[in-house]
Amino acid sequence: MIELVGSTRKRRFGLDKRDRLPEFCRKCDVxxxxxxxxxxxxxxxxxxxxxxxxxxxxxxxxxxxxxIDRPMRSMAELLRHGRSAAEIMRI
Ligand code: SF4
Known part of the structure; x- marks a missing residue:
């Protein structure tokens, strides 16, 4: 697994995935x-x-x-306050 993750081919794949994004994606809010x-x-x-x-x-x-942006932010806020993210279900 270590060999696979550290391989040149895998690294190239990751860099290409990032570097070949069109401008439309690079400006995307998500x-x-x-x-x-x-x-x-x-x-x-x-x-x-x-x-x-x-x-x-x-x-x-x-x-x-x-x-999902708003509920995810709400769950993050719950977790920051030491509460369960599952409380979102009641909200
Ligand atoms: S959602 Fe954004 S990052 Fe994803 S494919 Fe569309 S433009 Fe690109």
Missing amino acids: RFACQGECPRNRFLRTPDNNEEGLNYLCSGYRMFFQH
């Missing part, structure tokens, strides 16, 4: 969570400047991450 997702799904062109490499699940990811 990039911290999505990161353009899996490179195998990046075969659309961006709506702003027709750049290659946009994930075909993009609109769904954006909707999902924006939808």
